[in-house]
Amino acid sequence: MGDSRPTGLPLSVSALEVRSPRGRVLLSLPALEAPAGALIGIRGPSGAGKSTLLYALSGLIGGTTGAVRWGQTDLLSLSAERRAAFRARHIGMIFQDFLLFEELDALGNAGITALFRPRAERPSLRARAAERLARLGLDLGDRGVGSLSGGERQRVAIARAMAAEAPILLADEPTASLDRAAADRLIDDLVALTRDTGTTLIAVSHDLHLIDRMDRVLTIEDGTLTKDGGPA
Numbered sequence: 001m002g003d004s005r006p007t008g009l010p011l012s013v014s015a016l017e018v019r020s021p022r023g024r025v026l027l028s029l030p031a032l033e034a035p036a037g038a039l040i041g042i043r044g045p046s047g048a049g050k051s052t053l054l055y056a057l058s059g060l061i062g063g064t065t066g067a068v069r070w071g072q073t074d075l076l077s078l079s080a081e082r083r084a085a086f087r088a089r090h091i092g093m094i095f096q097d098f099l100l101f102e103e104l105d106a107l108g109n110a111g112i113t114a115l116f117r118p119r120a121e122r123p124s125l126r127a128r129a130a131e132r133l134a135r136l137g138l139d140l141g142d143r144g145v146g147s148l149s150g151g152e153r154q155r156v157a158i159a160r161a162m163a164a165e166a167p168i169l170l171a172d173e174p175t176a177s178l179d180r181a182a183a184d185r186l187i188d189d190l191v192a193l194t195r196d197t198g199t200t201l202i203a204v205s206h207d208l209h210l211i212d213r214m215d216r217v218l219t220i221e222d223g224t225l226t227k228d229g230g231p232a
């Protein structure tokens with residue numbers, strides 16, 4: 001890791017509100033603080049606003065007011081262009097089928113972040129991407145992603161996010177497409193990687209094997225934070 005790869009960033013959210021295009025409040029979060037390197041799980045019923053929260057924390061959703069500060073940067077105050085640049089540099093996203101490039105093969109997608117990195121960092125990032133794909137049991141590096149199943153595509157997105165070793169990792173149901181053994185391997189890897197690198201991890205999950213490994217678990221119900229505590 002070069003000195004350009006900072007370790008985790010602290011999160012400070014204030015007066016966050018996300019509204020639908022019709023003005024319905026989908027999420028309301030007056031305040032949330034998390035130190036750099038925290039491992040945070042998010043749980044709650046379907047439709048509660050968990051994915052909406054992750055999208056808001058990545059600055060990827062419209063209709064958002066308030067502040068989402070990662071370190072010194074308030075994502076919501078940035079222009080769309082600067083927000084995208086911040087995201088490319090600092091946030092790894094494990095979202096369902098998020099932005100795979102259909103014209104590239106699985107390995108090309110998993111290592112795509114290399115294009116945004118200084119030349120010297122690229123070979124090691126590509127090697128990490130290949131390693132991650134193999135760990136996830138995806139022996140399909142040269143297959144175009146267009147021909148992969150939904151679960152296989154998600155694994156490509158996981159490999160990409162983990163290989164990037166960004167200081168922030170946001171994950172939406174990262175184990176959903178995996179069988180139990182592969183899910184447990186991924187959880188071990190996620191926890192080891194984030195702890196070793198000081199990455200801040202925020203993961204939405206129904207998987208108790210994952211939730212139990214987090215430092216802190218937030219429960220979101222009906223667009224609000226109803227519980228903030230340990231995994232139990």
Ligand SMILES: Nc1ncnc2c1ncn2[C@@H]1O[C@H](COP(=O)(O)OP(=O)(O)OP(=O)(O)O)[C@@H](O)[C@H]1O
Nearest residue numbers: 020021022026044045046047048049050051052053
């Ligand atoms: N663009 C949108 N326009 C209107 N409503 C939306 C929009 N996006 C999400 N919603 C609504 O916001 C609410 C929260 O959705 P969200 O996907 O965040 O829930 P979730 O907790 O992640 O659910 P699940 O566990 O089922 O994925 C839902 O009622 C959903 O229908």
